[in-house]
Amino acid sequence: MKRTLATLAVAVAPLVLLAAPADAHRHDHGRPATYLLTGDDGGSKFEGIGADERRGVFYVSEVTGGEIHRGTADRAQTTEWLPGDGADGRFTARGITTDAAGRVYVAGGPNGIGTGRPDLWVYSARGELLAALRAPGENVFLNDVAIGPDGAAYFTNSNAPEVYRVALRHGDWGVTRWADATATIEQRPGFNLGGIVVTADRSALVVAQGNAGLLWRFDLRTRAVTPVATGGAALTDADGLVRQGSRLTVVRNFARMLATLRLTADGRSARLVSQVATDPGRVLTTAKELRGRVLFVDSKFDEAVASGPYEVVTDPLAR
Template sequence: MKRPVVIATALLATFGAGVVPADAEARPDTYHLTGDAGGSKFEGIGADERRGLFYVSEVTGGEIHRGTAQSAQTAEWLAGDGTDGRFTARGITVDAAGRVFVAGGPNGIGTGRPDLWVYSADGTLLAALRAPGTDVFLNDVAIGPDGAAYFTNSNDPKIYRVAADGSGWTATLWADATGVVERQPGFNLGGIVLSADRTAFVVAQGNVGKLWRFDTGTAAVREITTGADLVNADGLVRQGNKLTVVRNFSRMLATLHLSADGGTATLVRQQATDPTRVLTTAKTLHGRMLFVDSKFDEPTATPPYEVVTDPVVR
């Protein structure tokens, strides 16, 4: 069933035009998100490089917002508050076909509601799925070398694979690292990126500040020794051999040199971020990194709600 897509009038021409030029002309430094009257907290971000679009997920109601690289103003793309069974949304990513994958965090715990959703580029709901098992908190998602989407679980050390086959969309348990990755209090597996040579996923375990390598062929897992303080590691961004780790409540960005196979990582630097913001994750779009200001430090979030391009304290 196709859901209504709400887009600000000022953005219609840009969104309908297809590919957005990759140059930096007139690109804003800050993107503005429209929040709810009662306060909104944003978390995940996905980027569609080919179309020049980005998508931001909201925690308290589950709506999905959309923006373009060239405009400072975003708009609500998909409603929340129960739309498609979605009352909260976390990690989000986009595949080569423009399909949008949304992780539901605790949306399905004790409710029977979906744990994740897949939408076409025009906002049509393709799938609303439960992940196998119980107590599943889907945190983040990345596209694998096979084109499937891989979702991390912040409760148990598990990763789920979501793909369409001849009978439709399915969610299956792809990797179970129980016995290797120890479940600890707080948020366990979170940020996930594909290695440069596409042989592994690099996954953050934020509560203990560790990185893990999951082999894309065998699902075997081992720790990536970094020697760095990565506690509160949340979002991960890989650009070539540079890995950026967004350390939310630590208000730091860690930059590491990551080997092509994701097997080794060496700290390059740690940088303090704006102390008035709690940044959760980031994605690159047309050569720039976009960071989500979550407002997680505010009991009731207040505007402005923003995605920023320069989070580092100067």
């Protein structure tokens, strides 16, 4: 759809950090509005993104093959940082994040189901493999990951209402089933738990259940799981979550919408602020903030065989 300047200003008012005009190459200290990913000849699809604020770099995971791409905030072209197609046992990759030391955590989605391959990986900032781990269970689909206030990485499982914890202890990396919410969260057909963020007061994790359109609060001290009260906000197809202070942005992939909510510091409730349509030519999966801007992954999930250009964008809105 076409947007006048007046309409645009109203539509994105709650999303000050989320949207930049598509022609804003010269208006943001020379940083590009679009980042180019290197795809495969047979077509590539992408999903996760992790941002290292200190180093000014970001990482994007490739579903088709499991390659990990790396870019910098000030350059439009990214590079393939880690190979896929079986490297370190990785044939696909999903959620990805970084910790304060610059280590990179990669969720493997279905990589280990029925194969015995790793479900997740941890790399140093230099790309050295630190750990390739199997999660407990035989049907684990690790979807997304966030770093908790304890420095551990917390991974969501889309095939069961579970959260896994990965941490370094006494020099060894280990993974445990940290929370099992089977008694609380109804497992439904399709993708369940996905996007994950830490609350502002660092007391809990907020997790999206995309097929149900719900948000859940996982208490970091007690591991109790409760629904986030959203007043019935439409959140189906919730995928990636981005928290900026009290602003929670929900990337609704195939719904092609961005929902913005005001989340309480403890994550117990959220109030819908706006729903804004995203570019109908893209299926955005998730996003991360880097150097004052939010970067969105164009997955190509709507294409049977994906074709380029493959992009990470700073302007997610419909035009």
